[in-house]
Amino acid sequence: MSKFKRIFALMLALIMVFTFAACNGVDDPDEPVVTDPADPGVTDPADDPDPDPDPDPDPDVPAVEQGKVLNVWGWNDEFKGLFEAYFEGVPDDVEVNFTLTPSDDNAYQNALDEALLSQETAADDDKIDLFLVEADYALKYVNSPYTLDIINDVGLTQEDIAGQYTYTQEIVTDSNGAIKGTSWQATPGLFAYRRSIAKDVLGTDDPAAVQEALSTWDKFYEVAEQANEKGYKMLSGYDDSYRTFSNNVSSPWVDEDMNIVIDDNIQAWIEQTKDFSDKGYNNGTSLWDDQWASDQGPEGDVFGFFYSTWGINFTLLGNALETPLPDGVSATGDPDAFKEATEGNGIFGDYGVVEGPQNYYWGGSWLCAATGTDNVELVRDIMKTMTCDPEVLQTITKDTQDFTNNVEAMEELAADDDFASAFLGGQNHIALFTESAKGIDMSNISPYDQGLNEGIQTAFKDYFNGNVDYDTALDNFYTAAIEKYPDLKRP
């Protein structure tokens, strides 16, 4: 019996020792080099969130040598899809790594911030090379030393970027006048309406006639009433019209003394939404929730949605289909298979777009080069091709209906009679937006936009629901805002 006990005790001790040993054995310097020049290591389609375990490049090679891993960070696969379909200049020995963290609960920015703050001490292959930012928080990164000047540091020329819409450059220009990012899209806002519902309510689905009926807020209200009488809702939820008001404000969210300022236009949004909610003109949904998504689909009874240009191909299209697109089929990857999978599917083709009661813009994604990147040349190539090349950008628009960042390319398509969007029932929506894209004014943005925009929508949801009164909702908004940004003050 004691012999057995001794063997057993010995086994247990050995097992414990081995668990410690396993923790130590990761960094084996004798590991053979994973990538070699003969390896056709082009774009990596698999989403691998872990950095490549490559050993560092040979220190004897001069510093100009490009890094072997291109790390791109984002919060969704919008850019990834475009990159894989349209960018062909990745050198054979470079591996592209996409790290995607969803932006819910601020997870993307938290992860990005941590990685950027430790950029200096990270291994070359782990350093972030390129990352995406949204309009709402672009200023935070633009004004920090973590983004590179695209002209002086990355190497783009003024000629390269001359074809872009100027507002896309203004928004990412820091306080010293340096441009810190670039985008492939411009995002004029529009109102997407259900053609079938418009025919029922207004008697027509022709975009010009619908626009006439919705051209001012007063007329918008009238149509809402008519839609209600026929049993439809004008809007899906509380946040749908938010951007129409918030992007036409006359002052930024935060003034020079760090006071939170609620602009008159935001006030107008609160009043309109409360009015609509009380009269039952909306379904009480919040942006991005399940009910909101299903309202855009075949079961929905909503007249229309306020959307920006990226919303059409990226969000509305997916929500409008009855059967989801098969894996791997996208407008960018395989236009023919895409056509087959979408025609007659759900309410594909039942949407049309008009400018709506007020001009506005909504969001957009920018590419920023991270300070400390070891792939400057590749980054420059990517930026040049994906955001400056008129041919590439025009192809992107033809395939995806996204409104791309090249004045000439867009105006060409606008004048082109043959360009029509199958999803929008044959409408040439680019023609509608070339004018409004030129007039976008982003001068009232602040680094606090994201938290404050989300905060006010969340806080006033209770007010629209009838759960709290106006003053309590306002209090809740200030409380949440100051929790998120402790350096702000309530007026």
Add this chain to the structure above:
Amino acid sequence: MKSLKQRKSISYSKWGYVFLLPFFSVFIVFTLIPLVSTIYYSFFENYMSGLTQIGPTFVGLDNYKTILFETDLPKYAWNTFFIWILGFIPQILISLLLAVWFTSKRLDIKFSSFFKTVIYMPNLIMAAAFSMLFFALFSDVGPVNNIIVSLGFERFSFMESVGGNRGLIVLMNFLLWFGNTTILIMAGVMGIDDSILEAAQIDGAGPWKTFWHVTLPSIKPILVYVLITSMIGGIQMFDVPQIFTNGRGGPNRTSMTLIMYLNNHLFSKNYGLAGALSVILLIATAILSFVVYRNLTEKEAK
């Protein structure tokens, strides 16, 4: 003389210290040092604005004053207490009932081990996953609402009504923990000496009197343990309401618990305020545990 010193009694006491060492080193590194540094940093103003760090600058008791007087802390404390007590009372009552039934020789329930396994199972599910499940089930377009509509009633928004929101969190807490409590109390009841129960029976005590005067006092230590651990768990309630309300804290923040509020401060890495709140919670938990312990166990000394 020499013989006394030579008579070595083999002392194994040093091995005791050696075996305690791993626990203490882990405790010091992972619990004691963070605890001390949290208390230390709670006296500093320290948060991030965008990518720039503000602080740490010493501000003394400012953080504590802000937390206690300028925020809605009493509201969140009340939320936490209310949701906890609403879940705890049914939990303890039903657990006592089930424990007595399962251990009763008179009733002799068939398949009792099957039942015991099943009621314990919810405790094994990760609380976050459980919460996510309820979130999907009770959402405005979820299965439960569909059933309600098909029965002819109007769609009820569980998430947006104060009662529905809190009620579901209470239900989740109850389901998660009543199995655990039942097993514990059963262990306590089975430990009661049979002779005492026989004596009570001979004296003519019915089942209710036996329960009230014999069983309950005998399992008092177990009940104290359950109360204290449940209370500590209640103060720290976080994952269930956070996932269920998507971080919002329910309509008008009526389901926001203390730790959810703490989590909000970590959004901007506000270590100053978060530290102050943590210290306050630590003190509150310690006081409550002490009070409960003293009140319910001092009678044992008699």
